[in-house]
Amino acid sequence: MSTAASLYVPSAASVPTPTDGRPSLAGVPRPRGRDLSGPELERFVTELAERPELWIHLVKHDATQRVYEELLSDEHVTAWLICWMEDHDTGFHDHDVSAGGVAVVSGAVREERLTIEGPPAKRVFKAGSSFHFSPVDIHRVRHEGSDPAVTIHVYSPPLLQMGAYVIGADGVLARHAQSYREELRPLQAGA
Numbered sequence: 753m754s755t756a757a758s759l760y761v762p763s764a765a766s767v768p769t770p771t772d773g774r775p776s777l778a779g780v781p782r783p784r785g786r787d788l789s790g791p792e793l794e795r796f797v798t799e800l801a802e803r804p805e806l807w808i809h810l811v812k813h814d815a816t817q818r819v820y821e822e823l824l825s826d827e828h829v830t831a832w833l834i835c836w837m838e839d840h841d842t843g844f845h846d847h848d849v850s851a852g853g854v855a856v857v858s859g860a861v862r863e864e865r866l867t868i869e870g871p872p873a874k875r876v877f878k879a880g881s882s883f884h885f886s887p888v889d890i891h892r893v894r895h896e897g898s899d900p901a902v903t904i905h906v907y908s909p910p911l912l913q914m915g916a917y918v919i920g921a922d923g924v925l926a927r928h929a930q931s932y933r934e935e936l937r938p939l940q941a942g943a
């Protein structure tokens with residue numbers, strides 16, 4: 753990715769496999785044979801966060817954009833490592849039919865839930881903390897503080913589509929469907 757608006761295409765070479773000599777995420781305990789709920793995803797992502805040997809080699813920061821690395825993708829779960837720096841911001845979005853769990857492994861991020869009346873409901877998550885969300889939740893995640901942050905995200909069913917929200921000049925809220933391959937960012941009215 754060269755700009756914040758460009759597409760991210762996962763690199764198969766970046767995904768640890770049992771054959772590349774690195775530990776595999778496939779053996780990390782989680783419910784098998786079905787999709788996971790938000791609380792189950794939070795437990796799974798916490799397990800991943802406690803095993804840096806699985807992802808530490810993929811940590812890389814870029815001041816111009818969030819850096820994404822796919823950790824796992826199968827029938828029921830996808831997992832991503834995301835590296836954040838100052839001013840990085842997803843904008844408000846949903847996850848279509850997927851629930852999700854997020855663990856912060858370094859730095860901090862701020863989650864905001866969209867409200868119709870009043871300011872967004874904000875929560876700051878620092879290293880060692882985690883949270884989850886369901887398909888009905890609309891949120892925004894922003895880098896918090898001055899230190900770079902690293903987070904791990906898991907989604908079930910696998911994240912294929914998202915909705916990105918924009919508030920028009922007339923105050924009307926609109927949802928733009930977009931592929932998981934497009935980087936989320938704050939949308940401008942008329943986008």
Ligand SMILES: [Fe+2]
Pocket residue numbers: 845847891893
């Ligand atoms: Fe999200």
